[in-house]
Amino acid sequence: MNIPEEAPPRRLRGLPSRLANQAALTANRIVDRALAQAGVRRYHYALLATLEEYGPASQAGLVRRTGIDRSDMVAIVNDLAERDCLKRAPDPEDRRRNIITITPAGRARLVELDRLIAAAQEEFLAPLPPADREHLIDLLTRLVEPHEDRRQGIGSIR
Amino acid sequence: MNIPEEAPPRRLRGLPSRLANQAALTANRIVDRALAQAGVRRYHYALLATLEEYGPASQAGLVRRTGIDRSDMVAIVNDLAERDCLKRAPDPEDRRRNIITITPAGRARLVELDRLIAAAQEEFLAPLPPADREHLIDLLTRLVEPHEDRRQGIGSIR
DNA sequence: GTCCAATGTTGGCCGGACCAACAATACAGA
């Protein structure tokens, strides 16, 4: 579902799931366009940000932090390795693992991406005054978190 | 980006675009699962709802109302025609057009889908108390609408 | 030593959101 030129049916207009979708669609359009200026996609940013914040990690570790699928992770790491944004080295202590480390070039790239992302957020939230923005963020956080928890029960046995 | 098992980086956690995405992802999972019980997808529901609310229309008209792409519309109309949920008839007044009409079977189906959709919304919003739900809907509406307008300027020259 | 779990990798699938091109038809302006 994209953007209608005429009024969509009342049944759909106020539907929370649809609103969430439209918001995500809009946000993604803006963010994708911003990141495209640097020739990357959302995945790349998520990965670099994770590496920078938590330091070197195995691909499996990165999967757990980002929620990206294992199979997709391979491709993204390949991508970023080709651009010298990170290094893939075998873990001497566990030969199953690759240890992924961000490079100086990767950090530099990340700085640039941070800027682009910040601008994109600004553009996305532009229609709302600052107070409402915070409120929205708060509501979305409180909406989303319980749904995440309820999958593979954090705090339960597992 | 799916659901992480460990804390994702701070950079991403509060990002409005990411929150919107997570919300949409959750909503879609719930809605898709609900609609799957009736063997349909979101597109089918959107189309039937539009037909029921605005009456018969050409495919192009439906495209304008729903925001679904022309090429996708063909497939969805095919799908629903096969299941006798709608009829495709040539417009005698404009031989380019097909006039799409919902059938009684389509209406019946729609009633069922409405029920499923309502339950899905409930599940999606469950983490929030009623007051916050309304607030969220309001905020999302006010966030999304201006973005829609700014594309192909409603009210501008065009 | 055996068996199960985790890891990285390959190769897929699906759905939603697009885009380009084309034939048929309609319509407005010269």
Next chain:
DNA sequence: TCTGTATTGTTGGTCCGGCCAACATTGGAC
């Protein structure tokens, strides 16, 4: 009246994100 432009339906793609299954390798627990 004719000519060019728009609209409509349709075909046949592309891309990305979100998955899943299977496999070989390696670790670790029993």
